[in-house]
Amino acid sequence: MSWEEMKDLQLEEKPLPLETKELNGILMTKMMSDNWDKIWNFQAKPDDLLIATYTKAGTTWTQEIVDMIHNDGDVQKCQRANTFDRHPFIEWTLPLPLNSGTCPAGPCGTVTCAGRFAPGRRVTETISKGNWKGIIYMARNAKDSLVSYYHFSRMNKMFPDPGPWEEYIEAFKAGKVLWGSWYDHVRGWWDAKDRHRILYLFYEDMKEDPKREIQKILKFLEKDISEEVLNKIIHHTSFDVMKQNPMANYTTIPTSMMDHSISPFMRKGA
């Protein structure tokens, strides 16, 4: 959806109603819970790639890297649309103007989509047995995930108010945040990785040596690129460059949904 169309929706003036609803003990948005059957029955096509993450683990970073790989390092092509339109979240049923992954028009014409699939190991198993070409999972350590999630929840008006920091820490540890427990998520996918075609990556490894980690993704995707393209991908997906990229930094979303003056989406990246 273009910016003009977004403006027509007058989102700036409308407070966003946010309702949450637990499903199997996991907190989700009501839209997502109500849509769960569709998500559960989602049929991947053999060319589909899933980027799976707990929230704030480096989803956007992985999405940008994969898009750059798929487009042979063509920066212009990777600026064709926002991250969430290039790789829609399957289960994240969103209010307009944002795209929802299970909607019939997408995502998976676009080949890659992202997903969180919080509700426990059964889901992890079911999803990872699906007809995916592969699943790239990225994990990030609990402390940085928690800090990032807290600041994101302050600026993201679609999310429940995180409340005071001390209380938020306890809620996170107890898994009483959207998409449930960080521990169950990273553990569930860790367990699944040896039984299915899953590339399990770590944010910290990507930070330490992006070249090495991007090469792992290339191998997983069975893709050959030149050294020059590889260096271009490393540069274009660095924190400083992505922070300035409106198609990756979520600044095209109306302020009533995400208020970057409270905390930018691309916050510290460390």
Ligand SMILES: Nc1ncnc2c1ncn2[C@@H]1O[C@H](COP(=O)(O)OS(=O)(=O)O)[C@@H](OP(=O)(O)O)[C@H]1O
């Ligand atoms: N290129 C690059 N390098 C390093 N770090 C990066 C990069 N891109 C995004 N980020 C950081 O990842 C955090 C956002 O995570 P997600 O993309 O998973 O967020 S979301 O769940 O999709 O909302 C968020 O982390 P914090 O800065 O700690 O809040 C982003 O800054």
